[in-house]
Amino acid sequence: MWVCCKKKRVCAGRQGSFLDSFKLANSTKLPTLRTPSTYRHHEHLAEKFGELPDEVMVELQNMLRIYNIDAEELFFKWEEYCLKMGEDIKLNLKNITAFKDDARDQFEIEMRVKSKSAQAPAARGPQRTAKNAGDVFNMLDGLTPATPRSSGPSAAKRKFEKAGYETPLAERTSKLAVGSSPVGPGPGFRTPGAVASIPFHSRPDPGKVMEVYNPSIEIPQLPLPDYPGYQSRVQFAALINPHKFQYKPMYQKLTMGSQVLDDRIEEYAAAIQDEHNIPNDLFCNPCSKLPEEVVVVGRIATDVMDSQKRSNEASLLLEASRGGGNGGRVRLDLSALKGYAFYPGMSVAFKAINPTGDKLIVKSVLDPPTYYGAGSKPEEMEEELRKLAAGNFNVFIAAGPYTTDDNLDFEGLTELVDKIVATEPDVVFLSGPFIDTEHPKVKLGDFPVDMNNFSGYVLEDLFKEKITSQLNRITKSMVLLVPSTRDAVSKHVSFPQDRFQRKLLGLQANVQLLTNPCMIALNEIQFGISSADILFHLNMQEVKATGKGIETNTFHRLASYVISSSHFYPLFPAPEASQVGYTTPIDLQWMRLCDFPRNIKPDVLILPSKLPGTVKVVNGVVTINPGFMSTTRASGTYAFMTIEPPTKILEEENVVPPPDPDFTLKHRIYNRARVEIRRI
Template identity: 30%
Template structure:
């Protein structure tokens, strides 16, 4: 690989919110990259993992020794073979029973010769005497885990004595997550004075104790599966044209731009032209010298002009951005820009005061309490195992705090996980062995069954879950927008194979319903969803709060493609999030950068547009986690639940109600206007804390 330079190292660290001012530190980083054949981006990822697991160590020579040791350990662990040479056998479904063990025994009875996955209930723990198997919602003890992982024929030191056995990672590697000392530490906050009150409340009698309505809007994202790799060039061009014209019309109407000059028409006086930012070259990144403005086919016949930015002190541009440029285009081929309007956000959501009173202070819903929301993004397991310890700990936090809603954003089975990428998806069995499983079964065992156990052990739990897929989920469609997870095809036929329920393969088994409740009108029994399957991107309504979600890392892609100047004194992460709002899109970048996970189906480009500026925008990213108010919207990057072999972060939100007296006063003032609405002002009344898992 090409030699890494100091500028590349500095640029990679700046992308994760670090400022490597120490030149000695940067020089040592270059040497470290050469020694271990690392790219600058890989080194920045190593630093993020190191900082998370060492109480937020500061970048500099004071932390160099520990950082160098951590990188060396990870490279040694990566070079340790995880399986012996040979042909991979077909995964067997015989041992992957989805039924929960009875309270009389920790191990489900099984036919001879089968291995059974170690699934444990609370009743099992109570009846197991002094033997304490792995708790379902807490990190297992490293010593106990190493015993479970030891294969038949292995010695006490873990060395493989059989040429066909699967070796366990070294204890040093497996213990990195379990030995972290900063669990629960707060890394960022927003409106801390409000506090996270309301996380533990008495359950409501409606909907098995749930305190809120959760609705997934089918107009955003792909509501169902569709055919992709089927978009002709003319349809892609039509989709780009439609998006440009729609945003141009909104800018004209809302900003009062009465006279728009077509792009490419020469004018000696100052004019305003609207178009899409693009690069002069079909490959490579834009820079100040290569930026073009492309007009619409409707108004400009698709003409392009060079943008001269020398007279601008401040700007932030990226490919695909729709902008209005004020300037002079004397020759018709080069426009000297003197001002740029980078889009216009949609209006914020609003509701009638009577509806807000019912949602926030009604006995059936809010009851005057704060609405509590957890948000976490994958990967949900560390890079050295498929045990999903961070997810276990997150579910333990859910059990303790009892939030109203938990939004889980993929990847759940990460295609970039070393074991998944190599096809070595194995699970540990109670008899001490390992068994290969398909990726859907891995999801079922590590997530679906744990949610089932969570609801079974606490039937009064008020929490509802929302699962949003990721383009990196190895078993799911990999185009944007993504449909929700599914177990059925059109017509209701179940997916998966296997003659018996315990032998099913390729099935997710997501628990979608909770306990039965009695509804009005004859007392008919009904089931209410406790786990909601949402597309990517997704538009959620939780009571009155509108939440936009996209698990695709648009912020990271934008950070690498944006060219800007004069940003001193402004927050770069907030500016990147603002691009999404200004462009009214969950992914405004076009084309996506090389190597990005974003595979766009342009026929469905309208489905990653924003119908309004959301009250809360969840944008998980590899960049530094944050919570900020941007143009009236609360933008939150909860970070990743795991980073490398270490733990990551998740976000807790508490949306406090508007005072009942204020809403009653507004309702009285608008009595003669029954359809009048007021903005939700969610950002002003929400406390956010981002914590380490």
């Protein structure tokens, strides 16, 4: 307890000599009672977190001082922690203590990465000795002989002969990961993801329905009576050309990438002109002096350089196309808007003025172009009705990861396949990652390899053992596999991404391999799907101010960005690994492959995300986030959808005399589908 009296401070209850007390009392480094600062921290934390118990508030204030951050950034870190845990977490002392431990682990990882990248070559000190001179710190896992180091071809041959074709043992890899090296992390270090997971058999509320869309539609008894299998009920058609995805990755030209970005602005300007009937003379260069209100078109950019900080209103810029403004950028003034929502890479059209040429004062935002939904001819709808004579069209939807970070047992996937085999749906959507490159055991190679069935490809053999073996149990359903850029077995490392290799993974004929992203038609119903977590990435980069005309539901707002842009990944640039925990490698010159075909909205849009699973109708599109099958430490969710045959549509649209040959009927899946988000 510190007692202050004029210029002297005496430490009450401190043991020691008077000289020690005098030194402490006059030290400039002595911590003092910063009452105004404490109150200021308390107010900022209460503004972000709400009123909290005193012990929780003290812990949060300590984190502000330790990491030298403000309350807003701490609140963002708390949101990321809640998303990572995959569950609703209360702000109590127990959870805040776990949050502090997690933040400390992440901070240690970042510091080690920075120190390694900034470390300069230093003079070597005296060499430590070890029992095995051939492998000083046992880093080669016993692959070298316990003899003095030798050189030459014979020595290399002996090492090669001694080393077996085997995966390093789990205890050895774990030892390396936890700091057996003298320059590695200390004994208190925990491997990322090494959080105690909830055992699958102890998971909370298995089978619980978390959310229902269109509960008035009844779920048919599954399997359907006399179900013949998917072959006679499902007609598959790809609406994109999958061969275009076989491009050469990591061969990106800057000129081609910049041209793609420029074309998107020009195409958006043309669409805005058609949508709002704007004459050419009203379009102006946003970077020039504009004393009168005109229309400007460009792409939202940001000048925030630190990847640890989020974009804000003051950091937003408008980048013009080369034809409409020489590719210049101008800062935005949004004070005249009652509400707004933007993200980097967003194509926008403003009514604005620029009196000085330095700042664009935005007066209003023009609505984006309207894109139409898919339709089919009456005879095609009648064919759909005949195919579904046995009952509703049933779909399962799930997204990886499929196992928690402490094991590679894939218990959630096994449980899901059990349900699929028992209910026999028509179609199953499964999106990656399957063998996740971010999984701790995959990173370390901490899994056994069956040498009796070794094909020469370790990770592909793991896929066949854990994934293919389960998929082969599904015989009466069509299985659609969508890869992820985090899939260790994918030959294509960038987004947009090519399909899996069927032969290498041993997949059977009822498995259809899709690109990432992809638009397909199952009978007359059009599905769009992408495994890139665009919803979470947009949520991290979005800059918004609630007000008139701004959607308050986060999922609805984020999904509308994708649909209104007619693009599966409208964000640019993609977030860095320090923001979302992994890298999304975007091949910019091929991003045209992410456009919706013919700018037609799909009937169903599947966007798996780290955000909680949900389903909503957005701009007439049934948009589904099934959630992840597994979080880092617990089981997750999946989606089930049942779609009624188009009986009512054909009855309502029975036109006499017959319509013209180009007449189409809207599918109206939002009226015919019931969707449930379920816990596995």
